[in-house]
Amino acid sequence: MNVGAVIAAADRFLGTDDEGQIMKIGNLTLAERIVINFQRAGIKDIAVVTGTLAEQVEKSLHRFGVAFLKNEDDENSELFDFARIGLKYLENRCDQVFFCPAGIPFFTEKTLKSLLEQPGEIVIPRYNGRRGHPVRFGARFIPSILKYQGERGLKGALDSLGVTAQEVPVDDEGVVVDADVPGNYQRILEIHDAKLMRPQVKVRLANHRPFFGPGAVTLLRQIDRLESVREACGKMGISYSKGWTIIRTAEEELGYKIVERQHGGKNGGAAYVTERGKKLLHKFERYEEQVEKAALELFEDIFLDSDLF
Numbered sequence: 001m002n003v004g005a006v007i008a009a010a011d012r013f014l015g016t017d018d019e020g021q022i023m024k025i026g027n028l029t030l031a032e033r034i035v036i037n038f039q040r041a042g043i044k045d046i047a048v049v050t051g052t053l054a055e056q057v058e059k060s061l062h063r064f065g066v067a068f069l070k071n072e073d074d075e076n077s078e079l080f081d082f083a084r085i086g087l088k089y090l091e092n093r094c095d096q097v098f099f100c101p102a103g104i105p106f107f108t109e110k111t112l113k114s115l116l117e118q119p120g121e122i123v124i125p126r127y128n129g130r131r132g133h134p135v136r137f138g139a140r141f142i143p144s145i146l147k148y149q150g151e152r153g154l155k156g157a158l159d160s161l162g163v164t165a166q167e168v169p170v171d172d173e174g175v176v177v178d179a180d181v182p183g184n185y186q187r188i189l190e191i192h193d194a195k196l197m198r199p200q201v202k203v204r205l206a207n208h209r210p211f212f213g214p215g216a217v218t219l220l221r222q223i224d225r226l227e228s229v230r231e232a233c234g235k236m237g238i239s240y241s242k243g244w245t246i247i248r249t250a251e252e253e254l255g256y257k258i259v260e261r262q263h264g265g266k267n268g269g270a271a272y273v274t275e276r277g278k279k280l281l282h283k284f285e286r287y288e289e290q291v292e293k294a295a296l297e298l299f300e301d302i303f304l305d306s307d308l309f
Contacts, residue, residue, distance in 0.1 A: 004045040004094035006086030011051045013103035033105040041112035047086040058237035065218040080153035100134035106174030120166030125175040132175030199299040211253035
């Protein structure tokens, strides 16, 4: 099952300090906390929808391999407007989708995995009788959600589908804790931080030099969807020239093309991932998944009963 996620990183959810910098809680921004948990749960296709603080958000997340989408009318937008932008991007890419505002960053990896295991088509975590985030639903509903014109936002759009939502009780206060209210999160922050310790393995392929890793994977995914290297680079928050450097370095080390250009198509030209490029991408993702799984098992075997952290 291919699972994606949309994070609504609207300015009002992120918070800023006296110098206009996005708020950090501990050593992490709110968006970083959410992305880390999604990725630890095996969710890699993540769309972060930003507002006027886009540059800061992209800087904090540029190494995470997520896609950046900007809402140009952040100040006049509702939460549902951010959801629409992210869902439109993920349409036809996923089987299931999570949605979460950046202001609810303290849910745990365990909760995500529990929500993934539930059989319902719309799954909502509940803590002490309160509905929380993230919400999970089938990607087949995206077209209907995008057409919704009511005034009740994503909740109204989901209710309009005529499908009974499955509310899942979770022992995780983080699904309802709002980071916008400092008094809400001091206690839960300690619990959340205690569960962040993990192994972090960056998988790369190397020949004469390293040439294929998370950045190349994200770039190929974007090119395959957008049929444009320039647009793909824009979604990643990298320059057009850097994107082509990544592609050409990989092609030099591999000895074959992974991206081809063609005349015509969108905006007078297009690009596509070659069949060998798609096969490489698929194999690498399988390999990366297995390496991460093995690393976690080793980490738990060696460190779980230690008093080091």
